[in-house]
Amino acid sequence: MTETKSRDTVLQTRNLQKSYGTKGNTQQVLKGIDLHVARQEFVGIMGPSGSGKTTLLNVLATIDRATDGSITMEGSDISGLKDKELAAFRRNHLGFIFQDYNLLDTLTVKENILLPVSLNKMSKRAAEKEFHEIAGVLGIEELANKYPHEISGGQKQRTAAGRALIHLPSIIFADEPTGALDSKSASSLLGTMEDINRKRDVTIIMVTHDPVASSYCNRVVFLKDGKVYSELYRGDKTRQAFFKEIMDVQAVLGGDHVDSL
């Protein structure tokens, strides 16, 4: 977190706090989180159930507001923005892959993917080109005219990923994108995300329970009780080696299964 590094920093938080509930009955979920994410980083967020991962992601993604602390993204202080400005910020800079896809039932795959483009300053031709490129990478080009109810969960998740990418966001937030997928679909999606992360210069922040999924990341942040418990950098390690390290930390942290009971 030195000054020299901040030039490359896309996202930075200071003492980020979030509480739920009303006066007298508040529950502090995030208890002061300091985090910085460099450009083009692929960051995994792990931790036991209830540790505040989704909450953190939502606050970072400006879908939810922090109770205290500051978030700086793309050089601007997010905490001071009004709802409308936040919406514009999301529209222009952020992409989302929700755990339960959140595709619009009434739109086809192509229409869903092109949805974020509509208000951006991208021409129809550029959007069309972008769509074909992304759909090609995601392997859903031939599904373009199908409705969400006609495609599988993995295909839906890839459609959601396409929607997150189409408008060339600088940061993508993904909440358990592989949660509902079998291991083959999961690794295919993760491979694509890794690819996109490298080639397209996007930063990805992904919440996951799955050590395999997080082994695709450059860095994994572990949360516990609303605080950063530890961080692991992949560096030059192989995915297998990184996976082992992640497993070790998880064992110390306490398995999800135990915790969620």
Place this chain on the structure above:
Amino acid sequence: MSRLFSEGITLTVFELALRSMRQNVKHYYLYFFALIFTTGLYFIFATLQQDPAVQERTGSSAEFSAAFQVAGILLIVIAAIFTVYANRIFLKRRSRELGLYQLIGLSKGWVVRYLIIENIVLGLSALILGIASGALLSRLFLMILLRLIGLDEVVGLSFSIPATIQTALVFLMVIGLTSFQMAATVYRSTLLNLFQADREQDYPSQPRALVAAVCALLGIALIGYGYWLSDRMINQLLFLNMLLVLASTILGTYLLYRVTIGWILYRVRKHKNGHLGLTNSLSLAPLMHRMKDSAGSLTLITVLSAMTITLVASAYSMYYSVERDARWALPYDYLFENNEQAALSFQADLERQGLAFEQGRIDAIRLVGNVYGDLNNAEGTTRRLLLLPAEQLQHIGDEVPIPPYGEVVYYNARAIVEGLEEIGEEIQFAGNEASYRLTDLAVSNLVNYNVSGIQLLASEATIQAISEQAEIDSEIETVRFDTFQMEDWEGLEQSSTIFATYVADDPFWPDFYSEYKTGLQIFGLLIFIAAFLGLAFLISTGSILYFKQMTEAEQERQSFKTLRQLGFDTGMIMRGIIRKQAFVFLIPLVIGILHAIFAVKAASILVISDITVPTVIAMTAYAGIYFIFAILTIGYYRNIVRRAMS
């Protein structure tokens, strides 16, 4: 929920129903309000029907009481259709809740009992509230009615027990009907479709090109045929024609919604090639997904709107033109035929009363003649003709032209109503060698319509020639008319009673004022009933649309949330929603108005005057109230979109 099992079921069912109603009040406040409204409206109607003052007025006329009875039945039908429809939407909206009860082990019988109790409580409270508000408002409505039919006296209106009983009976029937519907729905549906009912959507598939194109064009063709026929249905097959017009227009409208519009939307969407944009994603796409489901209700709304507008516009037009129609039929306030003595005595009476008037005299002739040139009859038709001198008419203030010598003009205020286009070209008067040219047909009367003989205008010279040329034995009757024109309405009112004493023995010798008053009473009642039914129709159609949109808004809540999260703000989302609502509300209104224009045009032959102004006023009023529902709907959506993020 656990209390359900520990305590006696019946008590708990009742409690649960009450609690659920309290929680759901915001969900069905409009249903409840509409129930109260229809109850109140029906109660007012029944009160008026039972009111002695009204009965005294209407009892004398079979038409009046028949009109009341028919309107009463129509009102019941509307109330039934409306509540059944609203109930269907509610059952659909609550299907998850009902599924849940069954999932936790409650039987279908229990769910039905629970629903029926709730329905009865809801229905009875609506009944009480409706009767209460109806009782408060019925005086106002009575005053409106009496004003419309031209009676100023204030009548005391007490709370009517028979009306209450009548209303209660009708609404018990409605409650019974909806309860039956609830039972049928619960027993018919499986748990699975209860849980899926709120996700029910149809997915637009590529329409089969040929079938779609044929059906789409057929829809338009059927409507066109209906319009075309509506203009030509006055003949021996009037009733059959009316049925044909109705059937082809309604079927055409249904096809229009079911196929044509869907087809057009499909083409537009295909043309967009995936680049829908937010606004279209929120209007075009959901519309297409519900076209199949909506076609029925949109048709119902269109037909109801068209019927309402036609009803109100025609009734209002007739009421609006009562005075003019009476004036067209009776250009003179009072007319005496060949009765100079009576005229003199009437004049003296008027003077004694100090009433201002103008008096005139016309000397005309009445004779038989043959009209030639009528395409249907080469032989010529023999008719009784009344020849009136233009100069004398001008002299007493009628601005008629003076036809050249040898020419006559036919005058008939009912020419259009009777479908007369031309009666002939030539007239030969009895006993005359020469024939005279019949040059024109004017749509007005020269003297009051009750005077016998076809009214022909000619110059004095022509008339003199005709009577001079006539053979001695041919019957020419000279007729003397004494006319009276009053200066003001007060004078009219007083003089009308005086005039009545002169024509007491003649059952058919009307005067302008009594004709006007009778028209006012008949059409006043008609417009009152039309407005009453119109209001009930309007509230029903508006509510049906509102309910439907409410349900759709609930279903789309998750979409709004997603869109908000993606960074679209409320304003952008509302733009799409407003476009959809414009479509949903405007299309049935526009098509309904179009239907109504043709229907009003077909009905307008009953009225002599031009009815554009009253028709436009009636349509504007309808559209105005209708849009309140659109605004309510948009407000509901806005609330949902605003709250979607939290």
